[in-house]
Amino acid sequence: AAGVIQSPRHLIKEKRETATLKCYPIPRHDTVYWYQQGPGQDPQFLISFYEKMQSDKGSIPDRFSAQQFSDYHSELNMSSLELGDSALYFCATQKEGIAQETQYFGPGTRLLVL
Amino acid sequence: GNSVTQMEGPVTLSEEAFLTINCTYTATGYPSLFWYVQYPGEGLQLLLKATKADDKGSNKGFEATYRKETTSFHLEKGSVQVSDSAVYFCALTGSARQLTFGSGTQLTVLP
Numbered sequence: 001a002a003g004v005i006q007s008p009r010h011l012i013k014e015k016r017e018t019a020t021l022k023c024y025p026i027p028r029h030d031t032v033y034w035y036q037q038g039p040g041q042d043p044q045f046l047i048s049f050y051e052k053m054q055s056d057k058g059s060i061p062d063r064f065s066a067q068q069f070s071d072y073h074s075e076l077n078m079s080s081l082e083l084g085d086s087a088l089y090f091c092a093t094q095k096e097g098i099a100q101e102t103q104y105f106g107p108g109t110r111l112l113v114l
Numbered sequence: 115g116n117s118v119t120q121m122e123g124p125v126t127l128s129e130e131a132f133l134t135i136n137c138t139y140t141a142t143g144y145p146s147l148f149w150y151v152q153y154p155g156e157g158l159q160l161l162l163k164a165t166k167a168d169d170k171g172s173n174k175g176f177e178a179t180y181r182k183e184t185t186s187f188h189l190e191k192g193s194v195q196v197s198d199s200a201v202y203f204c205a206l207t208g209s210a211r212q213l214t215f216g217s218g219t220q221l222t223v224l225p
Contacts, residue, residue, distance in 0.1 A: 105158040
């Protein structure tokens with residue numbers, strides 16, 4: 001079965017650079033969530049989209065932005081990168097409209113900021 | 115707001131031992147409860163879930179029962195295997211659809 005695809009899988013950036021992370025949902029999934037997992041930490045919710053509109057916002061820094069496109073893929077744009085942004089970034093996708101539907105996670109993008 | 119408190123690890127067991135990882139939660143309304151597992155270097159995989167009180171989720175020999183009276187969702191397995199070594203996260207969704215995770219429990223099973 002098709003799974004959630006994230007790219008790139010690994011990314012190394014310098015401080016103050018920008019990064020773009022991409023997430024491709026499972027077919028027919030219309031909701032995307034982004035989570036950040038620091039080393040040894042639990043995943044923290046950043047932002048979510050449903051039908052290309054932002055649906056909820058968590059602890060996402062102002063330096064980050066995200067959007068969902070017409071094909072339902074999503075991109076997380078990160079600017080002015082800081083050392084503390086080094087983390088594993090997951091997206092999870094879901095089929096909206098089904099009660100208690102499960103979120104399915106991608107393999108993550110590991111970002112290292114030097 | 116929502117919160118999940120999870121048994122602190124790490125937990126080290128011998129193969130075929132009984133496993134319990136405690137999880138309690140705070141949430142308004144009627145949350146759905148989940149256990150996710152994360153193998154080294156991989157993403158999060160749903161292990162099991164329960165969506166209403168007294169529901170029991172089960173998968174791969176793991177079980178957890180949604181206990182509203184004690185606000186708990188403890189994970190159990192009768193006989194662990196080396197391949198069960200991973201980090202286990204308890205999580206919930208409430209009126210907000212995003213997942214709120216516990217701090218994770220590292221399980222190591224020794225042969």
